Amino acid sequence: MRTQFVSRQAARSLIAAACALTCLGAQAATINITSRDPAGLGFNDPTPVAPVGGNMGTTLGQQRMNVYKYVASIWEKNIQSDVTITVNAGWEALSCTATQATLGSASAWNIWHDFPGGKPGTWYPQALANKIAGTNLSAGQPDTTGYDNVDIKTQFNSNLGNAGCLDNTHFYLGLDGKAGNDINFVETLLHELGHGLGFAVVSVNTSNGYRINSAGTAYVATGGLPSVWEQFMFDNTANKSWLNMTSAERKASAVNNLQLAWTGANAVAGATMLSHIPIVQAASPAPGGNRNVDYATASFGPLPPSSGVLGALAVVAPQTGEAGPGCDPFNAANSAAVKGKVAIISRGACNFALKVKNAQNAGAVAVLLANNTTGIQPPGGTDATVTIPAVGISQADGDALRAAVTAAIPYGSRSKPGSVTVSLTVDPVRMAGADAKGRPLLYTPATLAPGSSVSHWDVSASPNLLMEPNINPDLTTTLTPPYDLTLPVMKDIGW
Structure with a gap:
């Protein structure tokens, strides 16, 4: 996760503008996608292709972007924000072998704390922070990264299906879910945008339990600020919320298999869908x-x-x-x-x-x-x-x-x-994927999976859920029960 940090004072300077906007009430979200791919590659790949599964693009690049816009429209209908959500997207050579591969990744490109309307002393991903504050918190902030202070940065594996990279298994670019033995790009992208919008712990180093300090300059053993995600994380062994844990306790909890539950009211109510x-x-x-x-x-x-x-x-x-x-x-x-x-x-x-x-x-x-x-x-x-x-x-x-x-x-x-x-x-x-109290379980394998542990649903969930660490063939594009628990979690954290 790359995070650009801003000062508490910068966020506070936006209070007046934020109040003026939030009084109007939230509307369906708008997601603006910008490609960073160079000419001829990624979303600009001119390779001719035939229409597939309702995707009528005539080049590989067009079909990839058509899927992105289709998935963005799904999220736009499910969440609300008066502030445009900005996404930077690209295709890159991600890690892979002949038998397994990183399909893609996404994260909030900026995180904020102590902004208007947010819980004091708590880190939020920028898209959610903007929605709560009612304004673009990074507007006017200097950008030295080349990504224009976007809310979300995403990347997908350009080598998938090539020799040495999950050989002969490609992204399926149809919109009808009929991926067969290929990887459904719709579901992959729907999943990754979920992370960028806030389905992640964002401000904790799970390998040692350290949090990011309030200045946004380092992970620290003590004194760091929690993320909005942590208030809903409850370890059944320690009988504690992550909010009340030490760094050492958070480190242990991240590998406490089948013992870390989500306590948010919306997701707990929705978890009755589990088998x-x-x-x-x-x-x-x-x-x-x-x-x-x-x-x-x-x-x-x-x-x-x-x-x-x-x-x-x-x-x-x-x-x-x-x-x-x-x-x-x-x-x-x-x-x-x-x-x-x-x-x-x-x-x-x-x-x-x-x-x-x-x-x-x-x-x-x-x-x-x-x-x-x-x-x-x-x-x-x-x-x-x-x-x-x-x-x-x-x-x-x-x-x-x-x-x-x-x-x-x-x-x-x-x-x-x-x-x-x-x-x-x-x-x-x-229940499959829930604790004894019916609360859905977060993914905490005994061997830490950096970037995956605690920021996904556990793989024991049945039916399979969109935000598990693996893309499964039985997923749908519906984000609510009785098909999925993604939207209830987003509501728990403030969407």
């Missing part, structure tokens, strides 16, 4: 072998059924010379073990989709992908040829299920060893 937590239910003939296991659905392959028996569990044994668990084609022993059964495979050494494809080729009917560290890792990746369901489970649950398979063997017959059967069902009490 009950899906679980794998393991039944064993051995004493103590029954087990309920939380899971996360893979981004590839068919969705697992909401209920019903998957089959008997099978443990995949290590193979000589393999790159990692399930990374190589299965040998005869493993093929015989998984045929017609549900394979358990650990994460590591290769992508999830390859592991599932190898299990599928060996005859497995489904795969449980166990994490190799704490927590549950949603299996990511793409492979249109995967036709069996796969889900991610925790390392501890994977170990316990393997042990249960071994323990069950003596409880069968000589011709048919005892086995563990797994079914899919839902927890009758817990």
Whole structure:
């Protein structure tokens, strides 16, 4: 996040103008998009393309900008502001490998505190600060960045789909949501503009919990100002709001998996849209072998059924010379073990989709992908040829299920060893993506994800939400319940 800071005195000098404007009442927002791409690149790319999914642009650059304007219009209809929201947009080479990529990023380009109408001693992203103050707070402020003191700066990966950058997976530029195995640019952009408008902690360094000081010159261990986001962050383990935490406590909370809840009234009310937590239910003939296991659905392959028996569990044994668990084609022993059964495979050494494809080729009917560290890792990746369901489970649950398979063997017959059967069902009490009080959970993986932790919904939410750290294929462009919780959060922070 890049932040341009301004003094408290500069903000206070705008009080009279702000009061004059806010008395008129807010109107639907206007978003003004400026491209920073040079001629021939990004939004100016002249490559001829055919219309797709309602996007009638005839060049690649035109289609990209058409999507941007379409997404901006969605946000314009959902939020209110008397002050034009300015966005600087561009296409750049962002980090990526052959199997994963940063699709894009966005942030508030300026943040403010102690302006007219805002909560005293609190940092706000500029677009929201402008809306509350009723005027453009950066008007007349010197700009040395070349971005004209815009409210939001966005960038998207210009290399996506090229060799070495999520190979052969491109941005889908249609407006109809039919992205198939490509990445829906509409949803990606809708997500990123949400961050720029304020869906982010903005003023806290999550790696150490430090806040930005009031002068806007540095992150400091003590004495910094909280962001508007922090007043709605409540850690169930510490039993504290982030407003009342030390830097060390905020650092710990940012990696306190499934324990950081959002307390804003609008989002809590909307969280009733969340489904009950899906679980794998393991039944064993051995004493103590029954087990309920939380899971996360893979981004590839068919969705697992909401209920019903998957089959008997099978443990995949290590193979000589393999790159990692399930990374190589299965040998005869493993093929015989998984045929017609549900394979358990650990994460590591290769992508999830390859592991599932190898299990599928060996005859497995489904795969449980166990994490190799704490927590549950949603299996990511793409492979249109995967036709069996796969889900991610925790390392501890994977170990316990393997042990249960071994323990069950003596409880069968000589011709048919005892086995563990797994079914899919839902927890009758817990909600997917919410705490015990029904408050939606923020993303706090046990290993910090800089730029993602605490500034997204947790990946356990079901249905999937726009502001999770991953773009999922079942998203819509509706920002309100019963489809999504984005707009309720924006209302909580002041939109």
